[in-house]
Amino acid sequence: EVQLVESGGGLVKPGGSLRLSCAASGINFNSAWMVWVRQAPGKWLEWVGRIKSRASGETTDYVAPVRDRFTISRDDSRNMVYLQMNSLKTEDTAIYFCTTGYIDRSAKTYHGDDAFDLWGQGTMVTVSS
Amino acid sequence: QSALTQPPSASGSPGQSVTISCSGTSRDVGGYNYVSWYQQHPGRAPKLIIYEVIKRPSGVPDRFSGSKSGNTASLTVSGLQAEDEADYYCSSYAGSDILVFGGGTKITVL
Numbered sequence: 064e065v066q067l068v069e070s071g072g073g074l075v076k077p078g079g080s081l082r083l084s085c086a087a088s089g090i091n092f093n094s095a096w097m098v099w100v101r102q103a104p105g106k107w108l109e110w111v112g113r114i115k116s117r118a119s120g121e122t123t124d125y126v127a128p129v130r131d132r133f134t135i136s137r138d139d140s141r142n143m144v145y146l147q148m149n150s151l152k153t154e155d156t157a158i159y160f161c162t163t164g165y166i167d168r169s170a171k172t173y174h175g176d177d178a179f180d181l182w183g184q185g186t187m188v189t190v191s192s
Numbered sequence: 193q194s195a196l197t198q199p200p201s202a203s204g205s206p207g208q209s210v211t212i213s214c215s216g217t218s219r220d221v222g223g224y225n226y227v228s229w230y231q232q233h234p235g236r237a238p239k240l241i242i243y244e245v246i247k248r249p250s251g252v253p254d255r256f257s258g259s260k261s262g263n264t265a266s267l268t269v270s271g272l273q274a275e276d277e278a279d280y281y282c283s284s285y286a287g288s289d290i291l292v293f294g295g296g297t298k299i300t301v302l
Contacts, residue, residue: 110291177226178243
């Protein structure tokens, strides 16, 4: 079955750390660029960051508010992607979704940075004292 | 404050059309043809309905269409159906390997 399943969310105090996991199945994970998107309660979607495939250098990029605190990594042997979150702030409270780029088979293009068609169900992270 | 500006709400009766806008700048919407639209029902993950401004993934009805003029992109939903009631988000590539989203628009089917 083609799916992404996130885990690892929970309640953490400000300044604490948490590691989210995303398990992929049914996709060619080795070539997939994996993305984390978050959504604060009642708010809009926010692109958090992305890790490219090994063939593309496993390059990571992040949105400015998390750039020095969050780290995305991947384990291709396990079809897993991770989001390590340190120095958490109350404004990091959100549902965190794992997603991946859309493959346009007719145009033979990969939209790793601009369009995402496979999403997990999300995992809730609450940062509160 | 979201990076892209969308109206908070829009509505239409079944069978009618509704168009929502997504305003950005020359550094995002106006600078690239990489605008996408997502539909999100309550408690669900987003679903990709438009990419590269005007293209639809397979399986998305042709009632959904996208366009762009300058720094503003638009999504039109024609022949509104009850199941179209949802939140809709635009996104745009913003250069330097960064993606930005809009604040979302809730479409209500009257």
